Amino acid sequence: MAGVEAGAVRAELDRILASAAFDASPRNRQFLRYVVEEALAGRGDRIKAYTVATAVFGRQADFDPQLDSIVRIEAGRLRRALERFYLMAGPGSGPRIAIPRGCYVPTFEAEADQPARMPRHVAGRSGPAILLRAFDAEGDQSAYPNFTRGFERQIIVGLTRYTELFVFGADTALAREEGGAPLDPDYLLTGGTSFSDDHFRVDVLLTDARTGRSVWGEAVTRPLDPAGIVAARDEVAAAVVRHLAQPYGALYAQKAREVEGKPSGSLTAYDCVIRFYQYWRTYDRAMFDVLRGELERATQREPGFADAFACLALLHVDGYRYGYAGPGERRDCLGKALALARRAVDLAPLSSRSHLALGMAWWFLGDVESARSSLEAGLDLNPNDTDIMAELGLRYAILADWEKAIPRIEVSYARNPAQPSTYRIGLALWHMWHGRFEAALAEARKVDAPGVVYGHAVVAVAAAELGLDEVATAAIGALLAVDPGYLSRAEADLVQRHLNPRLVRMVVDGLAKAAAASAPPPLARTG
Numbered sequence: 001m002a003g004v005e006a007g008a009v010r011a012e013l014d015r016i017l018a019s020a021a022f023d024a025s026p027r028n029r030q031f032l033r034y035v036v037e038e039a040l041a042g043r044g045d046r047i048k049a050y051t052v053a054t055a056v057f058g059r060q061a062d063f064d065p066q067l068d069s070i071v072r073i074e075a076g077r078l079r080r081a082l083e084r085f086y087l088m089a090g091p092g093s094g095p096r097i098a099i100p101r102g103c104y105v106p107t108f109e110a111e112a113d114q115p116a117r118m119p120r121h122v123a124g125r126s127g128p129a130i131l132l133r134a135f136d137a138e139g140d141q142s143a144y145p146n147f148t149r150g151f152e153r154q155i156i157v158g159l160t161r162y163t164e165l166f167v168f169g170a171d172t173a174l175a176r177e178e179g180g181a182p183l184d185p186d187y188l189l190t191g192g193t194s195f196s197d198d199h200f201r202v203d204v205l206l207t208d209a210r211t212g213r214s215v216w217g218e219a220v221t222r223p224l225d226p227a228g229i230v231a232a233r234d235e236v237a238a239a240v241v242r243h244l245a246q247p248y249g250a251l252y253a254q255k256a257r258e259v260e261g262k263p264s265g266s267l268t269a270y271d272c273v274i275r276f277y278q279y280w281r282t283y284d285r286a287m288f289d290v291l292r293g294e295l296e297r298a299t300q301r302e303p304g305f306a307d308a309f310a311c312l313a314l315l316h317v318d319g320y321r322y323g324y325a326g327p328g329e330r331r332d333c334l335g336k337a338l339a340l341a342r343r344a345v346d347l348a349p350l351s352s353r354s355h356l357a358l359g360m361a362w363w364f365l366g367d368v369e370s371a372r373s374s375l376e377a378g379l380d381l382n383p384n385d386t387d388i389m390a391e392l393g394l395r396y397a398i399l400a401d402w403e404k405a406i407p408r409i410e411v412s413y414a415r416n417p418a419q420p421s422t423y424r425i426g427l428a429l430w431h432m433w434h435g436r437f438e439a440a441l442a443e444a445r446k447v448d449a450p451g452v453v454y455g456h457a458v459v460a461v462a463a464a465e466l467g468l469d470e471v472a473t474a475a476i477g478a479l480l481a482v483d484p485g486y487l488s489r490a491e492a493d494l495v496q497r498h499l500n501p502r503l504v505r506m507v508v509d510g511l512a513k514a515a516a517a518s519a520p521p522p523l524a525r526t527g
Contacts, residue, residue: 004095004108006040012094012108016082021089023219024081028074031056032082035106036097044105052104069139075104076136076192080203084217126270126305127164128251131185131209132156136192143226147233148193151202154234155189158241161382163351164270164307165245185209187251189244200224200232204240206250216250218243239415242384247277248418264290269298269308276311281420285451288324291315299340306348313340313357321364321497322452323483337361352382356391363395368498371395386416390423397426400500406430421448428458432506437465453482457490461510464517473518476511487515 013036016022017029024032034056038047049065049072057070065071079099086096095108132155137148152169159167168185191204199221206216218240222232244250256278259271267275272294279287295312302308313336319325320333338361344354355378363371375392379385393408409426412419424443431440441462447455460475479486486493490511494504 004110008094009036009040009097009108012092012097015089015092015094016085016097019085019089022081022085024078027057028078028081031074031078032097032106035099035104039106039108047103047105049104071104073138073194075099076138077194080192080205080217083205083207083214084203084219086214126268126302127166127273127307128186128255128270129166129168129184130159130187130189130206131168132159132189135190138192138194141193141195144195144229147200147229150230151193151233151237154237155240158238158384159245161241161350161352161384162245163348163353164273164305165251187215195224198224200229202236202240206244208254215254216244238384242386242415246384246386246416246419248281248416252277264294267294267298269302269305272298273307273311276315280314281448283318283322283420283422283449283452285322285324288315288318292319304347306344306351306354309340309344309347310351310353310357313337313344314360316340317357317360317364334361334365338365350381352378352385352388354378355381356385356388359388359395360391363498368399384415386412386419390419394423394426397429398497398499398503400429400433400503402430402433421446422452422455425454425458428462429503432458432462433503437462441466441468441471450478451482453479453486456482457486457507457511460514461507464510464514469517472514476514476518487511 013033017033022029031052034052035047038044050063052071052075053059053063053065053068054061057074059068059070079101082098095110098107098109099105100107132152135148135152141147156167156169159165186209188207188209189204190207191202193203194201201219201221203219204217205214207214220236220239222236225232242249246252252274255270255274259267259274262271272291275287275291275294279291292312292315295308295315298305298308299312316325316333316337320330320337323330325333337357341354341357341361344351344357348354355374359371359374359378361371362368362374372392372395375388375395378388379392382388389408390412393405393412396402396405397409399405405426409423412423424446428440428443428447431437431443441459444455444458444462447458449455456475456479460472460479463469463471463475476487491504491508494507495501499507
């Protein structure tokens with residue numbers, strides 16, 4: 001603890017113990033205080049399983065750590081409680097207290113001693129690399145001997161379906177990749193499993209491999225049903241995968257902070273994919289031209305990165321469907337989108353994002369069946385991909401195939417509330433179809449895409465049907481601010497987008513009613 005003052009360590013210990021973010025039992029709080037005070041007193045060499053067991057856990061003098069694993073189990077819980085504390089509460093002004101694996105002697109790391117993250121790019125990969133370390137199997141798991149190993153396997157299977165990630169399992173040597181090159185992971189995924197009489201618990205922690213900083217953590221508890229233990233385990237693993245890897249999840253949020261303000265010329269292809277998802281959340285017109293240039297350069301610099309091609313294809317689809325491309329470019333957008341999407345599928349045939357791009361290109365080219373087939377194939381490849389699930393649901397809603405549309409959209413939002421709000425248009429159309437205009441208006445008002453006409457259109461229609469003239473007038477005004485000529489060609493546009501004929505009539509008639517409500521009253525004639 002050279003360079004670290006005992007008073008600063010004790011102040012940090014007090015901060016931890018007083019915080020609601022430190023989720024530890026009273027005994028483990030005593031455990032932490034004991035090892036910290038022993039280390040500060042210069043007795044770190046005495047901190048062994050035997051001394052901890054007798055001093056903290058009330059074990060007798062005949063305690064044998066080979067027969068009683070109480071200290072090892074509780075030390076694992078204490079480590080995760082500390083890691084979670086620093087994730088939730090953040091660093092303080094004093095040193096960081098940690099208990100390294102393999103011993104019980106705490107370390108005190110001053111902020112100045114913590115390694116700074118060095119930017120780097122590993123040749124041959126664009127997306128982040130994750131090393132999953134073996135999870136701790138705590139307590140007696142003899143009744144479920146394969147639970148922890150199976151959980152690790154399901155995490156790896158789920159993460160590898162996000163083909164932009166590089167995933168290394170617990171059996172992979174940390175120091176060397178196959179062929180002798182360093183693995184150099186960006187993140188470490190650690191955790192543990194434990195059982196009680198009627199529940200099982202899984203703790204997961206994502207750590208920045210460079211700095212040791214905790215990035216994300218989750219503790220999940222489920223009822224213990226022996227007949228359904230495997231299904232419950234796999235459901236928890238799938239939820240962890242989604243929280244980590246889906247767009248707008250933990251990895252995205254971490255990378256988005258790094259990309260923020262980064263000069264355009266220094267962006268990697270994966271940085272550009274992150275920028276694309278920032279744009280796609282609201283279809284921000286102001287980002288379109290710059291992002292298109294960045295993605296074009298990214299595909300030239302890293303021609304093997306499928307996700308960059310897929311995102312560029314989707315951007316060209318937007319250039320066509322939202323009119324973001326210039327007047328002389330719009331007619332070429334869909335041909336470019338199809339070629340780029342096919343290239344993405346060639347590069348990564350197992351990527352759901354590649355199939356999403358291909359499906360969207362086919363849809364706006366008028367081949368609904370090929371679009372549906374591509375989107376379904378992508379969802380089969382990665383059932384955790386909420387983007388393709390929601391997009392497929394929206395396409396089915398446009399076709400008024402409600403049995404296929406609504407479950408997909410609702411499940412996608414339940415799994416990923418942060419995904420783009422425009423998919424809610426599918427829910428609004430469903431409510432309109434059944435005459436539930438209040439519910440339709442509620443869904444349409446959640447759409448945050450001010451530069452796109454369709455959210456405004458559904459608000460206007462639902463409000464007009466409810467007699468809410470002021471709301472309808474405001475929505476028509478917002479729609480015309482985006483596209484002044486839209487009302488005159490709304491029907492042709494909706495037909496071209498494959499909207500169900502009954503829905504076309506409902507929307508066109510509703511827009512006419514909303515426009516009439518917003519028109520100024522005729523001047524009274526005077527005699």
